[in-house]
Amino acid sequence: MSDTSDSFIGINWGSSNFRAHLIASDGTVLDSLEAPAGVATVQRDGMVEMAARVRTRWPHATRVYAAGMIGSNVGWTDAGYVHCPAGFDRLCDGLVPTRMGELALRIVPGLACVRERDGAPDIMRGEETELLGLHAGGDLGDAPLVALPGTHTKWVRIEDGRVIEFMTAMSGEIYDRLTAAGLLASIVEGPGEDGDAFRDGVRTSASRTLGLGALLFGARARVIRGLLPKADASAYLRGLLIGSEIADALALFPRGDDVAIPLVGSPAVCALYAAALEELGIASRTVASAQAIARGFVEIDARVRAR
Amino acid sequence: MSDTSDSFIGINWGSSNFRAHLIASDGTVLDSLEAPAGVATVQRDGMVEMAARVRTRWPHATRVYAAGMIGSNVGWTDAGYVHCPAGFDRLCDGLVPTRMGELALRIVPGLACVRERDGAPDIMRGEETELLGLHAGGDLGDAPLVALPGTHTKWVRIEDGRVIEFMTAMSGEIYDRLTAAGLLASIVEGPGEDGDAFRDGVRTSASRTLGLGALLFGARARVIRGLLPKADASAYLRGLLIGSEIADALALFPRGDDVAIPLVGSPAVCALYAAALEELGIASRTVASAQAIARGFVEIDARVRAR
Structure with missing residues (x-):
């Protein structure tokens, strides 16, 4: 009691x-x-x-x-x-x-x-x-890097119970706004779940060859050229956005060796981030x-x- | 006649x-x-x-x-x-x-x-x-790289009267859609012209330290922290988008030594691209x-x- x-x-x-x-x-x-x-x-x-x-x-x-x-x-x-x-x-x-x-x-x-x-x-x-x-x-155990996935995802460096520094990426809002109308709205079907297209997007943007301005248009080019089924386009777009964000977070902050990154947020969004991290060889765990x-x-x- | x-x-x-x-x-x-x-x-x-x-x-x-x-x-x-x-x-x-x-x-x-x-x-x-x-x-003279700035800007590699390859960046649409509503709408005032804030944005994204997902949110953080006047935020955002795009184009295509890049499009948009290229030490010229x-x-x- x-x-x-x-x-x-x-x-x-x-x-x-x-x-x-x-x-x-x-x-x-x-x-x-x-x-x-x-x-x-x-x-x-x-x-x-x-x-x-x-x-x-x-x-x-x-x-x-x-x-x-x-x-x-x-x-x-x-x-x-x-x-x-x-x-x-x-x-x-x-x-x-x-x-x-x-x-x-x-x-x-x-x-x-x-x-x-x-x-x-x-x-x-x-x-x-x-x-x-x-x-x-x-x-959170002693993980030095924690992610809070959402509309504006935070990646937070934490040490001895203090927030040291952090990065916010507006991947969720970019996805929502760019697929609500305009060029990308025409290629988006389905919820955008984990799968080959999602992971292809993650790898493509995490390689940092090109920025999102070019990569997001590239999704439409892939659909038009028959290289990406329309049903997979939303997954590919989400993969591009999340992969780019993960590459940024890893470029900024140490994540610790052999420490699974805690993900704090809604289970569906955390699952996408977990899949993206896995594709890049990084362990994570979702925290209630x-x-x-x-x-x-x-x-x-x-x-x-x-x- | x-x-x-x-x-x-x-x-x-x-x-x-x-x-x-x-x-x-x-x-x-x-x-x-x-x-x-x-x-x-x-x-x-x-x-x-x-x-x-x-x-x-x-x-x-x-x-x-x-x-x-x-x-x-x-x-x-x-x-x-x-x-x-x-x-x-x-x-x-x-x-x-x-x-x-x-x-x-x-x-x-x-x-x-x-x-x-x-x-x-x-x-x-x-x-x-x-x-x-x-x-x-x-x-176009014998320029090997030409830009067509617009809502979906094209960077085109051309040789002997043939298009060899090209890149499309949807910087214009990203700006329009992300500032029409949502987080960035609250910090955008004014048309977004050339100036210190614009060039600061160009340098920041062209350095490729971070991707647009993090950099665009950073514009709001700068405004809230008093580091960027609200009146300059639209110029900074445009600078981020155009700088990122230019870095991508230069990573993909040779531009030729000592050849001014021809810019084909509306004078106002071409002027922004010319300023961004100048900030990165690259000559350009607007083509009617x-x-x-x-x-x-x-x-x-x-x-x-x-x-």
């Missing part, structure tokens, strides 16, 4: 969705409230309304944390970014207290880095709580992520209570 | 537009008929209607040629592709006679290649008539292309009459 007397509220408030949880101090999720009320879909009064629902549902929880786009420059309050390397201690230093109507809460800052290899900046917001939570729970952000909030709450 | 007795009709019939010309044997355009009746916008009965307008307007011209998407698998008749290396003689071997209502015409085939360096296929349709026309007219396709049709017509 979880101890509910010390329970607190953790809110994962992203662009599209709002997910609030009543969390016990051992990380057990006691109750949840979800709504399609992301910061891209509701205005400030809509945010206050969601805050009121949280207050009404769990009137006795006094400590409330929120992570994700709610802390961006298009959210409720810009909670800024903490510079890497950063772990939970630095995240907690950067918590931004605020109030939405009757709800007092602390917003978790994002992370910013300047990568060592190419000197370029990158940012994350929301993933830091999930990722560091998984690490604290032991789910359903409770990851709750685990992150537990670490944050423990530090806040200890201060 | 042009000799009009030998005049013929050349139609540039693309995805979006229909442009027909009455052309004298010396290449002078005597009259034109234009309409937004591309193959992506009209059905087969609409094509027959355009053919009837051509027949009515120029009743005495007996030889009619059409190039462009009208010969694709979504056009009137699939005119197929001639394999490279190919010049006008091979194009004329591949002319496909057909009839649209009362109009008898010959459709120019496209070109297909398999590139030497990466073994990948590529295709073009419409550009072959324009490009070989410019070459026949002496406008208004009459290029008429010049190509003259070469085709001369060969047809001689047979």
